[in-house]
Every structure is written in structure tokens, then in C-alpha cells.
Amino acid sequence: MASDDLVLLVMDQGGRAVKIASGPFIMGRATDCQLQLPLNGVSRQHAKIERNSAGVWTIADMGSKNGTFVNARMTDGAEALRDGDEVQLGNALLRVQLGTRPSAAAAHASESIATPATPGSPLEATVKGPLADSLVVVRGVEKLKDQWLGADAMPAGSGAAQAVSRLKDLVEIAKSLSTANSIEAIFDAVRDAVFRDLKGIERMALLIDRSGTGTLEMIQAADIALTGKAKLISDQNWISHSICRKVFDEKIAVKTGDAMSDSRFEGKVSIVIKGIRSAMAVPVWGETGVIGVLYSDARMTIRDWHQAAEDDLSFFSTLGNLVAYSVQRWLLQERLKQEEALRGRLQRYHSPAVVQQLMAEGAFSEGRLVPQDREISIMFADIVGFTSMSERMTPTQIATLLNAFFDEMLDEVFRVGGTLDKFIGDCIMAFFGAPEEQHNHAARAVAAAVGMLKRLRQMNEAKRLPEPITLRIAINTGRAVVGDVGSAQRVDYTVLGSTINAASRMESICPPGGLVISEATFNAIDNNGQFSELGEYKFKGIERPIKVYSLNLATLDLP
Numbered sequence: 001m002a003s004d005d006l007v008l009l010v011m012d013q014g015g016r017a018v019k020i021a022s023g024p025f026i027m028g029r030a031t032d033c034q035l036q037l038p039l040n041g042v043s044r045q046h047a048k049i050e051r052n053s054a055g056v057w058t059i060a061d062m063g064s065k066n067g068t069f070v071n072a073r074m075t076d077g078a079e080a081l082r083d084g085d086e087v088q089l090g091n092a093l094l095r096v097q098l099g100t101r102p103s104a105a106a107a108h109a110s111e112s113i114a115t116p117a118t119p120g121s122p123l124e125a126t127v128k129g130p131l132a133d134s135l136v137v138v139r140g141v142e143k144l145k146d147q148w149l150g151a152d153a154m155p156a157g158s159g160a161a162q163a164v165s166r167l168k169d170l171v172e173i174a175k176s177l178s179t180a181n182s183i184e185a186i187f188d189a190v191r192d193a194v195f196r197d198l199k200g201i202e203r204m205a206l207l208i209d210r211s212g213t214g215t216l217e218m219i220q221a222a223d224i225a226l227t228g229k230a231k232l233i234s235d236q237n238w239i240s241h242s243i244c245r246k247v248f249d250e251k252i253a254v255k256t257g258d259a260m261s262d263s264r265f266e267g268k269v270s271i272v273i274k275g276i277r278s279a280m281a282v283p284v285w286g287e288t289g290v291i292g293v294l295y296s297d298a299r300m301t302i303r304d305w306h307q308a309a310e311d312d313l314s315f316f317s318t319l320g321n322l323v324a325y326s327v328q329r330w331l332l333q334e335r336l337k338q339e340e341a342l343r344g345r346l347q348r349y350h351s352p353a354v355v356q357q358l359m360a361e362g363a364f365s366e367g368r369l370v371p372q373d374r375e376i377s378i379m380f381a382d383i384v385g386f387t388s389m390s391e392r393m394t395p396t397q398i399a400t401l402l403n404a405f406f407d408e409m410l411d412e413v414f415r416v417g418g419t420l421d422k423f424i425g426d427c428i429m430a431f432f433g434a435p436e437e438q439h440n441h442a443a444r445a446v447a448a449a450v451g452m453l454k455r456l457r458q459m460n461e462a463k464r465l466p467e468p469i470t471l472r473i474a475i476n477t478g479r480a481v482v483g484d485v486g487s488a489q490r491v492d493y494t495v496l497g498s499t500i501n502a503a504s505r506m507e508s509i510c511p512p513g514g515l516v517i518s519e520a521t522f523n524a525i526d527n528n529g530q531f532s533e534l535g536e537y538k539f540k541g542i543e544r545p546i547k548v549y550s551l552n553l554a555t556l557d558l559p
Contacts, residue, residue, distance in 0.1 A: 006049065006057045006081070008035070009095040017097075023050030026062070027089060041066045041090020049081070057081045057098070066090050186326045187220035190294070190319055195224050198312050200278070200298040205239055208284070208292035208327060209248070210334075216244055216293060243281050244293045251290055253282040253320075255313040280313060282320040286328040294320040371483030376433035377445035377475055377521060378495060378503045379418075381409065381452060384470040384512045386426040393466065401466050402426060408459060412451035416444040421494050431495050434482040442477045442524035449473045449515045454556055472510040476503035476546075477520040502546060505539035515551035522549045530555050 006020045018035055027035040028046040037046070043064035051057050058078040061068040068075045069088040081087075083098040187206050194204050205221035218236045247254055256279050284292035294316065383389070383405070390398050406428065410420060413430045417438060421429040430448070433441030453471060460468040478499030485494055502518065510516040522531060531549040538545045 004051075004055065007097040008049075008087075009097060010035070010037075011093040011095060020049060020057075023048070023057075025049040027092075027094075028062075028064075037089060037092040039091045042092055043090070046089045047075075047087075052078070057096075059087060064089070183219055183327070183330050186323060186330060187222075190323055191220075191222045191230055193319060194296060194316070195222075195230050197315065198280075198296070201280075201296045202298050203233070203238060204294070204296035205236065206284075206292065206294055206323070206327075207239070207244055208331070209290075210331065214248075216241070216248060219292075238297065239295055240279055240281075240297075243279055244295055247281040247283050247293050247295075248290055251283055251285075253313055253317045255280040255316075280316055282313070282317040284320050284324045284327055286324045291324065291327060291331070294323060371481050371485060372434075373479060374434045374437075374482045375441070375478065376431045376480050376482060376495060376499070377442045377477045377524075378421075378431045378480065378500050379413075379429070379445050379449060379473060379475045380503050380507045381428040381430075381449070381471055381473045382507055383426040384472055389467070397466055401469075404465060405456075405459075405469060408455055409452050412455060413448050415451065416448050418444060418448050419493075422492070431480075431482070434495070435493075442475075442521045443526070445475045445477075445521070446515075446517065446525055446530075449475060450551070450556065453513070453515065453551075457556070470512045472507050472512060473515040474503050474506035474510050474517070475515070475521050476500075476506060476518040477524055478502075498542070502539065502542055505542065506537075506546065506548060509534070509537055509548065511550065514553060516548050517551075519547040519549070522547075 004021075008018045008020065010016045010018060020034075025035065026033045026045055026048045027037055027042075028044050029036065029038055029042050030044040033045060043062070043066070045062045046064040047059055047061050047068040049057060049059050058080050059068065059070065059075060060078040061075055066089075070079055070081070070085055072086075072088070081096050081098070083096060085096040087094040087096060183206075190206070191204060194201055201224075203221065203223045206219045207216040208219050209215060210217050210219075218239065221233050221236060221239075222230045223233045224230045243254060243256070246252070279295070279297040281293055281295045283290045284294055296316070393401070406423065409428055413420060413428070416432070417436070418430050418432045419434065421431055423429075430445075432438060432444045432448070438444060452473065456469060456471055459465055476499055478497075480495045480497040480499045482495050483493065485492060485496070506516055506518065516534060517525075517531060529552065531551055534548045534550040536545045536547050
């Protein structure tokens with residue numbers, strides 16, 4: 001290099017060397033600058049370098065917003081540059097090289113920029129695209145774990161004291177996490193360690209794949225930037241989901257000193273809009289794989305970033321490993337609570353055997369049975385004369401009667417695999433053929449109805465009710481929509497459609513103590529002399545007349 005040339009080592013671009021043979025040489029964000037620095041804190045035309053009449057290279061600020069610094073001191077006018085000087089323009093760090101000195105600084109910079117994960121590691125990262133043009137440290141989490149927990153992990157001198165302090169913190173955090181019984185307690189333990197031991201970190205968040213589908217959900221986040229004290233925040237617009245997605249999918253730990261210049265996130269509009277600079281993210285790795293991401297960011301300078309890039313990343317990654325087991329335990333507890341609530345809800349509608357089958361098959365989407373078009377048989381069973389009966393009884397007596405009646409009748413519905421839709425006052429609405437498919441759902445519905453009539457006769461004869469009860473039962477077969485329907489506050493498993501409306505209307509023509517079925521139901525069962533044709537009926541709201549069949553009550557005496 002000629003003695004009158006100046007070389008700038010652009011540290012935020014992998015130690016790239018830019019040779020200046022003559023001036024003025026303008027640096028800034030604008031595309032027409034001789035050196036474009038598209039970084040936060042850099043003005044469009046930030047500073048210029050030129051050689052004065054005495055042959056001395058100088059640098060001068062061009063009215064930038066954040067000023068120009070030489071060796072951490074703000075310039076005032078044209079300042080002479082010397083070999084080895086460090087120039088700071090916003091978040092861009094430049095190193096001056098004059099004369100023929102070897103570019104050792106560039107070599108050092110490139111050595112510390114990016115190291116891929118150890119090949120063959122089970123946690124190996126697949127890093128795509130060049131890394132030499134960005135200020136990024138990438139590590140496989142297995143390597144980082146070894147770095148912190150291995151026998152040769154402790155550096156000499158002052159670094160050893162920091163390592164010992166951090167290891168003590170990890171022990172204390174592990175103790176706290178082992179007893180944490182909520183996600184809030186888990187996050188608090190990690191948050192305190194991050195803000196205490198990782199200087200410069202201003203915000204952090206825990207994102208978890210709560211559903212197990214690969215969708216990351218922010219569980220907790222905290223900010224220390226404004227007040228100097230950690231406070232929980234609900235805003236998640238500051239988080240780079242591009243970085244989190246990369247960490248989660250490729251199972252790598254990343255610390256970037258300039259996400260906007262990182263080629264791996266090129267084209268990610270969110271990173272530019274959010275002004276993301278220094279960010280650090282590590283996978284939260286459970287027993288079966290990555291279950292989340294621990295994410296943090298800071299508005300650091302490049303100089304700050306260089307000072308502890310690798311150690312901070314390895315410590316942060318170790319925290320991620322510690323958190324994983326507690327998060328996994330919390331997810332399991334949450335899943336068990338949800339399953340318990342779901343099982344309790346299902347048992348309101350289905351027999352225990354059906355509930356067990358549904359739980360085993362996992363036939364749910366976000367905890368709901370998805371509505372489906374199915375062929376079913378629907379039953380309405382109503383107490384005859386209940387209105388006049390209720391006028392003669394106290395509310396307590398009515399409740400006692402209905403509870404005893406419903407218990408006995410539901411046993412017959414559940415015995416043949418039927419599903420309770422709802423109680424409508426004194427009426428039982430039940431269906432057959434869903435949620436599990438039953439090719440003989442019509443026969444099951446008829447068997448349940450006959451069983452109800454027989455059991456009610458026994459209850460009346462044994463005087464197990466305050467006064468005798470008579471039933472009307474109607475059954476229809478056809479297509480219906482079956483599934484969970486409702487709002488976020490309340491969901492009911494129910495059936496909808498014209499098949500249900502017809503069955504409800506048919507009940508009005510049923511003789512007391514009897515059972516009527518539609519032609520569709522009659523055609524789906526083996527009659528064996530149980531039913532006789534009652535006639536064709538036209539019902540309100542139903543266009544075509546329905547042929548109805550009635551149960552021969554004498555058959556109730558058969559075994």
C-alpha cells in the first residue's frame with residue numbers, strides 16, 4: 001500500500017477494506033456516497049475524509065444527527081487521522097490504516113465474525129448465504145453448551161470471574177426453575193438473570209410453540225430500557241419473527257450486530273421497519289425438539305457488540321436450555337388441564353366409552369369437534385302434561401323429579417352409544433351416528449327409545465317418582481350438521497338442519513306413552529312387526545309430507 005493511501009476497515013461488514021487514494025471521500029446512508037453505510041444512526045451524508053495541503057488525512061462531520069466520533073471522542077471540525085484510529089458513525093465502526101502496516105485488524109475481524117455449527121452435531125445449523133458481509137455470530141447449541149459446561153470453559157483473568165459469577169447464576173436459576181409452577185415464575189427467573197448479566201440488553205421475550213404446530217406465540221416479554229427497571233410488556237411488534245423463525249427452524253443460536261445488513265434476513269421488511277440492530281435469539285430445546293425461542297435485542301454500538309459477542313451468546317443459549325425443561329413441564333400441565341376440561345365437557349354429551357375413544361383419537365381442532373355433515377338419527381323424548389304437573393309441585397320437587405328422570409333415561413341413551421344434545425326443559429334431545437360413525441344409528445335410536453319406555457314403566461310401577469310420568473318419543477333419520485357450535489365464551493356440541501326440525505314436529509302427533517318414527521328411520525331398521533304405519537302428515541315449515549310409523553306398544557312386554 002502506498003504511503004499516501006488510507007484504508008478504512010468497515011467492521012460492520014466483516015472487516016471489508018476500502019482504499020481511499022484521494023478525497024473528498026463521503027460516507028453515509030445515501031446511495032451516491034463513496035462509502036454507503038445503511039445502518040441505524042448514520043445520516044444520509046454523515047462525514048467526509050480528505051487530505052489537507054500538508055498531506056494529512058482528516059475527517060469532518062457533515063452536520064449529521066448523531067455526530068462523528070474518533071476513538072470515542074466527538075470530532076469538532078476537521079480532525080487528523082492516525083494509523084489505528086477507530087471512527088464511529090452512528091452504529092458503523094471503521095478502523096483507519098495508514099502506511100504499509102499489514103492488515104492484521106481485518107484478519108482478526110473476519111475470524112470473529114461467523115463460525116458455522118460443528119458438522120455432524122445433532123443440533124447442527126444449516127446456514128444459508130454468505131456470512132462474511134454481516135456482523136453475526138452463529139453457533140450450534142450443542143457447541144455452546146459444551147463451551148459453558150465443559151472443563152475448559154473458563155477463561156483466564158477477569159473473564160474467569162465473570163464466568164464463575166454466571167455459573168453461580170445458572171445454579172440459582174436452575175433452583176428457581178425447578179420449583180416454578182407457572183409460566184410467569186419461569187420467565188421472571190430468566191428475565192432477572194438476563195438483565196443482570198447481559199449488559200446492553202433492553203428487551204427480551206419468551207416465545208413458545210404452544211400448540212405443537214410450529215406456530216410461535218409470545219408468552220411473556222419485558223423491557224428495561226425506559227426506566228432501568230424490568231417491566232412486563234404486551235407489545236410484540238419489536239420482535240423480529242424472521243430471526244425467531246430462523247432459530248426455531250434451523251436449530252441455531254444467533255447474535256447479530258446488524259440484522260439489517262445480515263444477508264440471511266435480506267428482504268425481510270419487518271427488520272428494516274422495526275430498526276432491528278443488535279439481536280440475540282436461541283432455541284428453547286425440549287426432550288423431543290425445539291419448543292420455543294428466547295429472544296432479546298439492544299440498541300448497541302458495534303464496539304459494544306464486539307466486546308462479549310460469543311460469551312453472551314453461549315450464556316444466553318445455556319439459559320434457553322435451562323428454561324426448556326420448565327417450559328415443557330408447564331406445557332404438559334396446561335395440556336392436562338385442557339384435557340381434563342375437555343373430558344368434563346364431553347362427558348355431558350357422550351357415554352364414557354365414546355369420550356375415551358374421542359380423546360384417544362385426538363379428534364379435535366383447537367379443543368373443538370369440527371362441524372361435519374353426517375347422516376344421523378335424532379330423538380326427542382318429552383314428558384306428557386309436564387306444564388300442569390309443574391303447577392302442582394314446588395320448584396324443589398320439580399328439580400328432584402327431573403334429575404331422577406334424566407339419570408335413568410340417559411343410561412338408556414348412553415347404553416347404545418348415543419349422544420346427549422341438550423335438555424330442553426323436560427325434553428331430552430339425543431342423537432345417534434356421531435361423533436363416532438355408527439352404520440346402525442337408526443336401530444340404536446329405536447333401541448334407546450324402547451329402553452326408555454320400558455325403564456319408565458318400571459319406575460312408575462316401583463313408585464320411584466313423586467307421581468307417574470308418561471313419555472312421547474319421536475325419531476327421524478337424515479343428514480345434519482354435527483359439531484361444536486358457539487362463541488369463545490360458550491360452546492355446545494349440537495346438531496343442526498331440517499332433519500332435526502322434522503323430528504321435533506313429529507313428537508306432537510305421538511300418542512302418550514308411545515314412540516313414532518319417520519319413514520327414513522323405518523327403512524333403516526329391521527321392523528320385525530314392531531311398527532305399524534300411522535299415516536302421512538304435513539308439518540309446519542316442512543314442504544313435503546312425512547310418512548310416520550308408530551310403535552306397537554304390546555311389543556314393550558317382549559324381553
